[in-house]
Amino acid sequence: MVVNSECDVLVPRRGRAEALGALFTFRSEGGTGALSRAGRISGLAAVGRSPRPRLTYNRLVNPAALKRKPSGRAEEQIMSGYAHPEVLVTTDWVDQHSRSGGVRVVEVDVDTGSYDEGHVPGAIGWAWDSQLCDTVVRDILPKDRFERLLGDSGIGRDTTVVLYGDNNNWFAAWAFWQLKIYGHPDVRLMNGGRVKWLAEGRELSLESPEFAPTDYSASEPDLSIRAFLGQVREASGSSAADLVDVRSPAEFSGEILAPPGLPETCQRGGHVPGARNIPWGKACAQDGTFKSAGALRELYAAEGIVGDKPIVAYCRIGERSSHSWFVLKYLLGYEGVSNYDGSWTEWGNLVGAPVERGA
């Protein structure tokens, strides 16, 4: 059983239960630590299979741990250690400011249905797959559509935009990256994202607020934070820049061509030669917040990434790597960090591109 080392809950129970034939397998291999509480799923026949299985397992993450609110002084203390603490806000801060004039809270999820379940009061929702990309050409939002999106969202150049979302802010970071490409001055991420807001039992709203449109004018795109294929080729063939592959080890090694459970979207598995594998999730603590600057510096330094040369982060489609880009550029303050949004779905489909396999 995989247990996040930061999690304060391990699996002390021994045993193995199998349910639904070979479909479900639960295994716990013993361990030490404090068990949060035991849980049980029974009545899986409700999903239409028989015989009715009983699957017993331990709930590994203590809800109380998630509800714990280090979002007060402790979290602020961690945040103050970052190179640019001004780009992060706590859930407490959002609670106090989400409806303030001059602040626009925007939810951007991987799972675009999440917003409709309930969201931060006053927040609007953007869909990454239709509103934050060019839907014809594979590209980020063109400038005119970006301006329309922000204008329609009632955002002006002087608005503080606070982004949050599921999966520890994957696509919120993607949106952050695009807002920075187009030069929006004040963009912030809500530390911990949607899961932290839910786990803390904070107020949710079903209302989709509307705001008076603005005539938003974006800057010309800052492409210094975006890497293209040519730059990655160059980095791969020289030591002029560090390549950081933030996918899972199984994707990096070529064992799988896409995250488990998702469709394969490339022809070849592996990684860009010379890349180091530092999965995005290692930058996060159990509650979804970012680890301390010291822990982050150590994480990257262990793979030789110390900020002494330009860094190009990539993943599969560029959203996980925008999360790591955010960490490297804003939390650690490294210079010359860019996000290769073509990522593995570009490189892994190129005819003749060199590929490395294995860890």
Add this chain to the structure above:
Amino acid sequence: MKAESFSVTELELAGWPVRITSYRIGETWHAKADNVSPGANIARARAAGREQAEGKVIERASERLGATRRHPRG
């Protein structure tokens, strides 16, 4: 309105570690399944009870995970 009875569980489905998150908002229970590494959402479900919501999401996730191919790395 708030998310209540928030719970996160990790288990193994079709050979992959999976994180099941469930909670209740109002009268509806929500459940989601993410692959632990890298953390992508695989399935989501709603139901009147936690067990039904988790059961649905486990079934959907298992089907999708069962289709994941492992490739030789050599």
